[in-house]
Amino acid sequence: MKSTVEQLSPTRVKINVEVPFDELKPNFDRAYRKIAQQVRIPGFRPGKAPARVLESRIGRAPVLDEVVNEVIPAKYMEAVQSGEVRTLGQPDFEVTKLEDKDVLEFTAEVDIRPEIDMPEFDGLEVSVDDVELSDQEVDEQLDELRARFGTLTGVDRSAENGDFVSIDLSATVDGEEIEDASTSGLSYEIGSGQLVDGIDDALIGASEGETKTFTTKLLAGKYAGTDAEVSVTVQSIKQRELPEADDEFAQMASEFDTIDELRGDLRERVGRVKRMQQGVQARDKVLDTLLESTEIPLPEAVVQAEVDNRKHDVLHELDHDEDALAKSLEAEGKTLEEFNEETRTEAEKAVRTQLLLDAIAEAEEVQVDDSELTERIVYQAQRFGISPDEYVQRAQQSGQLGAIFADVRRGKALASIVRRVSVTDASGNEVDLSEFFGEDGDEEPPTTVEGEAQDVTEDVAESDEEAETSTDR
Numbered sequence: 001m002k003s004t005v006e007q008l009s010p011t012r013v014k015i016n017v018e019v020p021f022d023e024l025k026p027n028f029d030r031a032y033r034k035i036a037q038q039v040r041i042p043g044f045r046p047g048k049a050p051a052r053v054l055e056s057r058i059g060r061a062p063v064l065d066e067v068v069n070e071v072i073p074a075k076y077m078e079a080v081q082s083g084e085v086r087t088l089g090q091p092d093f094e095v096t097k098l099e100d101k102d103v104l105e106f107t108a109e110v111d112i113r114p115e116i117d118m119p120e121f122d123g124l125e126v127s128v129d130d131v132e133l134s135d136q137e138v139d140e141q142l143d144e145l146r147a148r149f150g151t152l153t154g155v156d157r158s159a160e161n162g163d164f165v166s167i168d169l170s171a172t173v174d175g176e177e178i179e180d181a182s183t184s185g186l187s188y189e190i191g192s193g194q195l196v197d198g199i200d201d202a203l204i205g206a207s208e209g210e211t212k213t214f215t216t217k218l219l220a221g222k223y224a225g226t227d228a229e230v231s232v233t234v235q236s237i238k239q240r241e242l243p244e245a246d247d248e249f250a251q252m253a254s255e256f257d258t259i260d261e262l263r264g265d266l267r268e269r270v271g272r273v274k275r276m277q278q279g280v281q282a283r284d285k286v287l288d289t290l291l292e293s294t295e296i297p298l299p300e301a302v303v304q305a306e307v308d309n310r311k312h313d314v315l316h317e318l319d320h321d322e323d324a325l326a327k328s329l330e331a332e333g334k335t336l337e338e339f340n341e342e343t344r345t346e347a348e349k350a351v352r353t354q355l356l357l358d359a360i361a362e363a364e365e366v367q368v369d370d371s372e373l374t375e376r377i378v379y380q381a382q383r384f385g386i387s388p389d390e391y392v393q394r395a396q397q398s399g400q401l402g403a404i405f406a407d408v409r410r411g412k413a414l415a416s417i418v419r420r421v422s423v424t425d426a427s428g429n430e431v432d433l434s435e436f437f438g439e440d441g442d443e444e445p446p447t448t449v450e451g452e453a454q455d456v457t458e459d460v461a462e463s464d465e466e467a468e469t470s471t472d473r
Helices: 025-038 051-057 061-083 134-150 199-203 247-253 259-293 300-317 323-329 336-365 369-386 386-395 401-418
Strands: 002-009 012-020 087-099 105-113 123-127 152-153 162-175 183-189 209-215 226-241 422-425 470-471
Touching: 002 323, 012 061, 012 183, 025 051, 051 061, 061 087, 061 105, 087 300, 105 259, 105 369, 123 323, 134 247, 134 259, 152 323, 152 336, 199 209, 199 226, 247 259, 259 336, 259 401, 300 323, 300 336, 323 336, 336 401, 369 401
Parallel strands: 123 422, 152 470
Antiparallel strands: 002 012, 012 105, 087 105, 152 226, 162 183, 162 226, 209 226
């Protein structure tokens, strides 16, 4: 086999492959065996008809088709490996010459990773927000913890903000009832913003047994972006009573003996979350700085695939109803053209980010071990509320395990750069992020900064039982 690589652009090549037929005997043998199993020829058992008999019955063309279809992908991969071509996406094949018993020639056009001139990492500087921690924030966290141990008590008055109500809901569009928007006995905290716009205003001041109506725009489903008339009936009203914030509560809700110790722990947790947010901000600013200072040619086919995936995800939430998408965008004050433009801009940034971080990972020789991959899998499984085993099975079925590995490697590559950057806060003070990214020169960071900081009260309560109980007065 002979192969050459022709550079078409910084992000695309054409691979020319020439395969003499004397290399194809194993492929012809497999093709004859496969076809012989499919063709009934009198006098021969299935799979036992000789090649010359098969050809006399069905002709040479089906055999050639079977061989060519098997050979092209295999020889393409061989050419890619021998030419050390770093491909992206799927190739476009074209048979350019097929002379039976002589030669097969084909081409494969495919996107490749562009060569990227690495920016200077040393000397990078970024500024992040100051960490400001107030007593009010600590009080808010303490109140959230107290709410977990609160009791719901029925009240004989109209509903107020913060009350818990049991409601029946129904909605209509142009007089037609929407089944998906109807429910009964739904528990809802007024002011939580967990349901449709306008419901809080309708509920405040309503009495038990009273029905209120209001108009709202639907955000999903068949009628996304359409005005709907919503009726809500209050079945019951309860208020939450919180336990006193004292030493007894601290002992019940935490490992601490006094409320002062509990407040001190909450203060430390809030402070750590804010420092983590500084880390997230520093990471994002470092990445933006690198993207701005680095020329990264974009493979168009890869960008288009990213655009298509993003559009598919949006449409999937709307049952692939493009009219519903248009109405939803209209409700947000956007046009379809603006949506398409934003989607492409986001896709281009995502592809540029992946290419840059992959290049950094190669330059920095970043490795990912099994424990790091397992840690990411467990983290993602928790986000989706499923077991790690189920998450792995889904990832295998969708072919996403490689993408998970790549994401971990990219995260480590970016962390290796953040460790070398000078970070200061808005007041000019140097910010130490080593607790999240490690020290410059470390092989591994001590932890990773993943997404948004979690609620700092999540792991304070020790009880696994339901924190809230309800008693009717």
